[in-house]
Amino acid sequence: xxxxxxxxxxxxxLQKKTIGLTISNIEVxxxxxxxxxxxxxxxxxxxxxxxxxxxxxxxxxxxxxLLFHLKMTGQLIYNPSTRLRASSRFIGGHPTPDMxxxxxxxxxxxxxxxxxxSHLYFNDQRKFGWIKIVKFGEGIPGTLGPEPLTKEFSWxxxxxxxxxxxxxxxxxxxxxxxxxxxxxxxxxxxxxxxAKIDPKTKVKDLDxxxxxxxxxxxxxxxxxxIAHGGSSRAHFVDAxxxxxxxxxxxxxxGRDRKPCKKCGTTIEKIILGGRGSYFCPTCQQ
DNA sequence: CACTTGACCTGTCCGC
DNA sequence: TGCGGACAGGTCAAGT
Numbered sequence: 001x002x003x004x005x006x007x008x009x010x011x012x013x014l015q016k017k018t019i020g021l022t023i024s025n026i027e028v029x030x031x032x033x034x035x036x037x038x039x040x041x042x043x044x045x046x047x048x049x050x051x052x053x054x055x056x057x058x059x060x061x062x063x064x065x066l067l068f069h070l071k072m073t074g075q076l077i078y079n080p081s082t083r084l085r086a087s088s089r090f091i092g093g094h095p096t097p098d099m100x101x102x103x104x105x106x107x108x109x110x111x112x113x114x115x116x117x118s119h120l121y122f123n124d125q126r127k128f129g130w131i132k133i134v135k136f137g138e139g140i141p142g143t144l145g146p147e148p149l150t151k152e153f154s155w156x157x158x159x160x161x162x163x164x165x166x167x168x169x170x171x172x173x174x175x176x177x178x179x180x181x182x183x184x185x186x187x188x189x190x191x192x193x194x195a196k197i198d199p200k201t202k203v204k205d206l207d208x209x210x211x212x213x214x215x216x217x218x219x220x221x222x223x224x225x226i227a228h229g230g231s232s233r234a235h236f237v238d239a240x241x242x243x244x245x246x247x248x249x250x251x252x253x254g255r256d257r258k259p260c261k262k263c264g265t266t267i268e269k270i271i272l273g274g275r276g277s278y279f280c281p282t283c284q285q
Numbered sequence: 286c287a288c289t290t291g292a293c294c295t296g297t298c299c300g301c
Numbered sequence: 302t303g304c305g306g307a308c309a310g311g312t313c314a315a316g317t
Contacts, residue, residue: 001313002310003310003311039307054310054311069311069312070310070311071293071310071311071312072294072310072311073294073295073296073309073310074310076304124294125294125295125296126291126293126294126295126296126309126311127293127294127295128294128311129311157315165288166287167286167287167288168287168288172288175311177311177312184310185309185310185311186310231310235309235310236310238303273288273289274290274291275287275309
């Protein structure tokens with residue numbers, strides 16, 4: 001679920017809702033999901049919420065930062081209500097699907113409670129995700145490539161970084177976070193489609209025009225993803241528990257055996273780098 | 286060294 | 302209806 005557009009969507013929501021709130025309690029239901037001493041954050045005020053690659057950061061008083069990585073199935077949901085608390089309240093009720101994501105559920109791993117009584121839930125079905133307490137300014141890997149939605153990300157930088165993986169399929173290479181940060185499987189597929197490049201093309205076989213198209217394809221697919229509130233295969237919800245709808249707009253991801261939205265050719269699915277990869281054999285050559 | 290596979294976990298969906 | 306297997310947004314470590 002969470003690639004750059006999804007984490008960005010959550011960031012925007014949390015900036016709006018949580019800056020200035022004071023943490024009054026942290027309940028860690030799954031110890032493996034939380035690294036650090038939760039007590040250190042008690043009575044600390046949230047100062048800033050930011051994103052780098054797919055990592056979300058929350059700066060708190062005392063020069064500490066909470067880092068979140070949602071991996072495959074993580075969710076971060078802010079609930080302003082002081083009443084939605086014990087999951088037992090909902091047993092036997094008829095919650096909507098969105099509510100089911102929102103409330104504490106069997107996948108809730110960490111619950112933050114704020115001094116105004118509101119809550120932030122970290123839900124994560126597969127427990128791959130994590131929360132870490134680090135010192136301000138620490139904890140982000142130094143190997144991360146450029147942020148694709150800033151001016152530091154030029155097509156020349158993309159070309160230089162990709163050429164470290166000359167014989168790799170281009171779609172696999174753009175998922176390497178040291179090449180460009182934040183692109184995951186969904187947007188890698190969409191970016192290749194937008195660039196009209198077959199995802200299995202080796203990096204060394206691309207020409208400059210294709211590097212330029214790939215560069216703009218990455219930016220376009222990520223930007224569209226944010227505009228549609230992120231993707232939603234099954235798990236993604238924003239900071240208020242709402243689903244994103246980018247996949248309704250996807251050209252190739254998840255559309256194998258369906259007709260290409262541009263030319264009608266049947267979309268194919270292959271495995272590249274161990275991941276499902278989708279492309280239109282007519283549009284992408 | 287470059288690249289692929291397996292592991293981490295849990296759930297869902299599909300075919301038989 | 303049940304059951305086994307494949308697969309799922311990410312990233313490491315281990316293996317080839």
